[in-house]
Amino acid sequence: MEETSKQVRKLAHLARLSLTPEEEGELAGRLEQMVSYLEALSQVEDGEATEATSAVSFRPDGVAPSLDRDKLLENAPQVRDGYVVTPRSVGEGDGA
Amino acid sequence: MNLTHLTALELGRAIASGDVTIPQATQAALEEISQRDKSLNSCITVLTEQAMERAETLQKGLKPGLSPLYGVPLLLKDNLCTQGIKTTCGSKLLEGYVPPYDATVVEKVQRVGGVCLGKGNLDEFAMGSTTETSHFGPTRNPWEESRVPGGSSGGCAAGVAAGFAWYALGSDTGGSIRQPAGYCGLTGLKPTYGTVSRYGLVAYASSLDQVGPLCRDAADCAAVLDILQGKDSRDSTTVDGNYGGLLSSLTSDIRGLRVGLPVECFGEGLDPQVAQRVQEVAKVLQHRGAILTEVSIPELKQVIPAYYVLASAEASSNLARYDGVKYGFRAEEYKNLTQMYENTRSQGFGKEAKLRILLGTFVLSAGYYEAYYKKALAVKEQVKVGLERAFATCDVLLTPVTPNTAPKLGESLADPMKMYLSDLYTVPANLAGLPALSMPCGVDGEGLPVGAQLMGPRFGEQLLLNTAYAYQQETDYHKCVPRGGEGR
Numbered sequence: 001m002e003e004t005s006k007q008v009r010k011l012a013h014l015a016r017l018s019l020t021p022e023e024e025g026e027l028a029g030r031l032e033q034m035v036s037y038l039e040a041l042s043q044v045e046d047g048e049a050t051e052a053t054s055a056v057s058f059r060p061d062g063v064a065p066s067l068d069r070d071k072l073l074e075n076a077p078q079v080r081d082g083y084v085v086t087p088r089s090v091g092e093g094d095g096a
Numbered sequence: 097m098n099l100t101h102l103t104a105l106e107l108g109r110a111i112a113s114g115d116v117t118i119p120q121a122t123q124a125a126l127e128e129i130s131q132r133d134k135s136l137n138s139c140i141t142v143l144t145e146q147a148m149e150r151a152e153t154l155q156k157g158l159k160p161g162l163s164p165l166y167g168v169p170l171l172l173k174d175n176l177c178t179q180g181i182k183t184t185c186g187s188k189l190l191e192g193y194v195p196p197y198d199a200t201v202v203e204k205v206q207r208v209g210g211v212c213l214g215k216g217n218l219d220e221f222a223m224g225s226t227t228e229t230s231h232f233g234p235t236r237n238p239w240e241e242s243r244v245p246g247g248s249s250g251g252c253a254a255g256v257a258a259g260f261a262w263y264a265l266g267s268d269t270g271g272s273i274r275q276p277a278g279y280c281g282l283t284g285l286k287p288t289y290g291t292v293s294r295y296g297l298v299a300y301a302s303s304l305d306q307v308g309p310l311c312r313d314a315a316d317c318a319a320v321l322d323i324l325q326g327k328d329s330r331d332s333t334t335v336d337g338n339y340g341g342l343l344s345s346l347t348s349d350i351r352g353l354r355v356g357l358p359v360e361c362f363g364e365g366l367d368p369q370v371a372q373r374v375q376e377v378a379k380v381l382q383h384r385g386a387i388l389t390e391v392s393i394p395e396l397k398q399v400i401p402a403y404y405v406l407a408s409a410e411a412s413s414n415l416a417r418y419d420g421v422k423y424g425f426r427a428e429e430y431k432n433l434t435q436m437y438e439n440t441r442s443q444g445f446g447k448e449a450k451l452r453i454l455l456g457t458f459v460l461s462a463g464y465y466e467a468y469y470k471k472a473l474a475v476k477e478q479v480k481v482g483l484e485r486a487f488a489t490c491d492v493l494l495t496p497v498t499p500n501t502a503p504k505l506g507e508s509l510a511d512p513m514k515m516y517l518s519d520l521y522t523v524p525a526n527l528a529g530l531p532a533l534s535m536p537c538g539v540d541g542e543g544l545p546v547g548a549q550l551m552g553p554r555f556g557e558q559l560l561l562n563t564a565y566a567y568q569q570e571t572d573y574h575k576c577v578p579r580g581g582e583g584r
Contacts, residue, residue: 059332
């Protein structure tokens with residue numbers, strides 16, 4: 001179980017989720033159940049799985065109006081002078 | 097005449113002939129909503145004023161030669177973007193999100209004179225089979241309010257069944273149109289992948305998602321799909337299906353149609369009452385001249401694990417965009433950018449979404465990709481091959497929609513594994529990208545609707561709709577309304 005919790009914490013970090021201890025416990029249990037169910041796939045022969053259908057045909061490039069910038073920014077949680085505001089990302093790890 | 101019991105096409109004809117006005121129909125539906133939706137909770141947003149205003153405008157534009165659904169009010173699942181109208185996906189993360197654009201399908205129904213009454217409740221980001229994981233509370237089944245309506249398009253299904261609207265647009269990733277249609281006694285269709293544009297449909301698992309109609313009968317589904325289908329330059333996966341007019345090609349002649357019954361879909365775990373009802377469908381089709389054949393598709397065995405690997409993998413990637421930067425919810429407290437992402441996502445997503453994001457992250461992570469994701473892709477290919485083989489000897493396949501009728505609220509949350517497994521008849525069509533239709537075929541001992549599924553070859557929508565249309569000429573199940581809707 002400790003091993004599972006450790007793995008869930010690692011996955012949560014990769015997915016940018018911070019789980020409460022209760023959530024971690026519950027989701028670890030459910031994930032373990034799901035993953036053991038998915039073991040059934042190990043019997044499947046690899047075969048020639050195509051990664052993605054590549055039959056998509058490209059459309060010709062064309063100039064068309066795009067969505068209105070001010071309208072788009074209305075949905076942003078924090079805006080200043082027409083820019084989206086976030087905490088600084090440079091030097092984040094140094095407590096800067 | 098009880099307006100809200102008409103089919104969409106019947107109402108369209110009544111509007112065109114002047115027997116009913118569009119504001120009258122809109123008003124009737126809004127009254128039903130205000131009377132009963134407090135207990136059903138089928139709509140996240142009700143557009144009372146906008147709908148009445150639009151109805152008045154459309155009424156003035158009434159003239160001969162318009163769409164057969166001109167003026168007919170509808171519901172939209174709340175994962176379809178609507179310009180200027182909240183689109184929440186049933187999530188706290190998008191609680192206040194107001195899209196600056198319409199989904200292509202929304203544009204299309206508006207262009208032919210649709211009146212949008214509201215946005216239907218759904219499982220958060222369409223992840224679920226009961227509409228219980230919505231941030232806005234569960235929807236109840238109008239046939240029996242202690243039961244779920246199915247999901248994830250449960251709000252739309254409950255709403256149409258309860259007479260809140262004449263049809264609805266839902267989305268189907270693993271059965272999210274067909275299963276709630278089955279639980280609520282409606283006819284629902286998941287089109288061939290690529291038939292309907294996904295532009296403006298909030299993505300769950302992009303390689304499986306399709307938008308489609310939830311209606312009272314097959315003719316309505318044909319009329320709605322006539323409107324929705326078509327290539328869209330804004331969704332490069334759309335194709336031209338060359339359907340012609342689906343509605344105009346309904347003949348109800350199914351003489352010589354080869355109907356296959358896959359033995360794998362009538363085995364262990366299937367409620368005998370459901371099996372019985374579906375076998376009765378086969379008899380009705382046979383009576384109309386169809387030829388029944390038993391087929392075997394052993395490839396269907398691994399569809400559930402394959403589906404949950406692929407859908408979760410795509411979901412974990414698609415849902416990475418919800419970071420609190422450009423739109424949607426942002427956590428109030430954070431010390432740096434990473435913490436802002438983490439707090440936003442942790443507070444914004446519900447438990448089911450988190451589980452699927454974690455599962456998707458797991459199956460895509462180094463060391464596990466080969467063991468899970470690649471194997472799931474192999475199953476997807478095998479399912480395609482197995483179904484293609486079946487369609488060499490039959491024209492359509494007949495199966496149940498679900499192994500059981502609608503469960504009680506809370507049951508599936510307590511045993512999610514059982515809920516996942518109940519998708520086994522619906523996911524093959526998504527994995528193979530094929531069209532599939534769900535239609536009502538009677539009730540079980542408790543009076544709950546049972547659904548039968550017809551699956552067809554690529555672009556076989558006409559076959560499915562015509563088969564269901566023929567069935568509905570012989571039976572009245574599609575005309576049954578939930579108890580709560582009677583006598584109004």
